[in-house]
Amino acid sequence: MSENKYLDSAGVKHLWNKAEEIYLKKEAGKGLSEENYTSQEKEKLAELKNYELPAASENSLGGIKIGDGLKIDENGVVHTIYNPEMAVEWSDIQSVPTTLEGYGITDAATKAEVEEVRSAVSKVYKYCGKVPTIADLENIQNPHNGDVYDVEENGANYAWNQAESRWDNLGSFIEIEALSNYELDIITGSASSEASLKELLTKGGNIDLDGNISLSMSVNVSQDAVLNLCGNTLTYSGEGYALVANNATLTIKNGSVNANKRIAQAENGGKVVIDSGEYQSGDVAFSAIGSNSKVTFNSGSIVAKEGGIGSFDGGSVEINGGQITGTDNFPVFTNGTAGRGGNNIVFNDGELIGNIVSNGYESCGVYIANNDTFVMNGGVIKSNNGCGILMRAGNVTINGGEITAFGGDHTPGWVGDNKTKMSASAVIYHESANYPGKAGMNLTINDGIFKGTDHALEILSNETTPAVTINGGSFDPALV
Numbered sequence: 447m448s449e450n451k452y453l454d455s456a457g458v459k460h461l462w463n464k465a466e467e468i469y470l471k472k473e474a475g476k477g478l479s480e481e482n483y484t485s486q487e488k489e490k491l492a493e494l495k496n497y498e499l500p501a502a503s504e505n506s507l508g509g510i511k512i513g514d515g516l517k518i519d520e521n522g523v524v525h526t527i528y529n530p531e532m533a534v535e536w537s538d539i540q541s542v543p544t545t546l547e548g549y550g551i552t553d554a555a556t557k558a559e560v561e562e563v564r565s566a567v568s569k570v571y572k573y574c575g576k577v578p579t580i581a582d583l584e585n586i587q588n589p590h591n592g593d594v595y596d597v598e599e600n601g602a603n604y605a606w607n608q609a610e611s612r613w614d615n616l617g618s619f620i621e622i623e624a625l626s627n628y629e630l631d632i633i634t635g636s637a638s639s640e641a642s643l644k645e646l647l648t649k650g651g652n653i654d655l656d657g658n659i660s661l662s663m664s665v666n667v668s669q670d671a672v673l674n675l676c677g678n679t680l681t682y683s684g685e686g687y688a689l690v691a692n693n694a695t696l697t698i699k700n701g702s703v704n705a706n707k708r709i710a711q712a713e714n715g716g717k718v719v720i721d722s723g724e725y726q727s728g729d730v731a732f733s734a735i736g737s738n739s740k741v742t743f744n745s746g747s748i749v750a751k752e753g754g755i756g757s758f759d760g761g762s763v764e765i766n767g768g769q770i771t772g773t774d775n776f777p778v779f780t781n782g783t784a785g786r787g788g789n790n791i792v793f794n795d796g797e798l799i800g801n802i803v804s805n806g807y808e809s810c811g812v813y814i815a816n817n818d819t820f821v822m823n824g825g826v827i828k829s830n831n832g833c834g835i836l837m838r839a840g841n842v843t844i845n846g847g848e849i850t851a852f853g854g855d856h857t858p859g860w861v862g863d864n865k866t867k868m869s870a871s872a873v874i875y876h877e878s879a880n881y882p883g884k885a886g887m888n889l890t891i892n893d894g895i896f897k898g899t900d901h902a903l904e905i906l907s908n909e910t911t912p913a914v915t916i917n918g919g920s921f922d923p924a925l926v
Contacts, residue, residue: 571605580604583613631656643680647671650694655680655701665689667696667716675701675723682706687733691716699723705731712739712761720768722746729753734761734789743768743796753779754798757789757818764792765825771799772809777827779813782838782862784882787816793825793847800829808832808859808868811849814840815862817883822847822894831856834872834898838864839883842873843890844919849873853899871901872921875914878906888913897922 517525576596577583583595583604591608594616602618625633631642632649638656643665646653650669655678663684673689673696682688682705689696689710696710699721703709707729712718715738723746725731731750734741737760745768748754754770754777757763763778770777777798780789793812800809809832814820818840827834827849834849835842853870861868864879873896875889889912896902902921905912916925 672697687711760788762790767796769797776813782815782881787883789818793822838879838881848895851898869900871898871904872896875905890915893918
């Protein structure tokens, strides 16, 4: 951004609107103080009355006495009284000075000296016209000291330096233009357009959304950034993810994001933190992909068609609160493709709700499909017309919380790409699906509440002794 710019009236208005959104406007006659003016002090001041001074005397202070040569009329105006006997004529004044020396001025310049100075000053710089090029300037014959020419090829002024026998560059004109609202957004960190939002996300730092904004293309966030939606809505209409945290931390809060496709992804060690807000996605809302990449959901609500939060290729997910709803698939899930496992998901608190609308399928709250780790320490998982937790590989540990699988008129359906019909059970251990990452598969239940229309826990395994350990918990129906 060029520094040679000024703030025009439109820019001032734009900047002023931003300031009014942040700061409290000062009222005339009022100001901030460390002192508190009380009602009692106000009442005390209101009781004060005019104080009448006593008459002045020889021995005491008081009102003003009128002296000689003064009078005060009925309105209190003071007048002087003219006394002809005390008047002084100019002709009576003695020893009036007749020279400058008489007035104490000993170094006054003469007229000739003043004219000499004026003449010298006038010759310091003398504008002599324009020349097309510097070469034309150098060809001027017999220039005088102080001659100034404007050179058109670079817009600079040059003065002849007689002592050095050269042309001195006095400088050129500077063209300035008004700061745009976009540039003001960049300066203030407050985005009011798609362009300024993309620029600020690229630069990182604290970013405020100044009104609803539509985003049409994905933005790569490679510097740590905090996006405060400020109660506004960010709408994304492009392909892929709206925001990609690439080896940087992106925090989103306080507003809403609506995406036709996907909202945000953490990759290459990046982090996405959802502190608050409402998020709607027509696909997968958030995902972590790759080692050391992580999505953290602290509060708010996520509603997504294909998945609330997914983790792939060694990514991590942490859920500490809020609500995640899958409208036609999983709230939380991994991928069963070979080589895409190694993910780590921790569910501490919040609510996960699974729903389904696609024919032939059933809902699922949490889907663990690879050599992943899932730990549930608390919170609630609800699956409407399906299963709560379905594991086809990996290690699942449940230390607390509540899992409910509602069946109603449930018809067993598919989950994921496996065509085995699943029941309406709180937890399903599905080793027999033979997914690539099932080696070392293990389920441990230490505590929690488990309710299912069909089963609280169902084990589908070809193993002689399924790796299922139950140390506690409440099961309805009871385990057989």
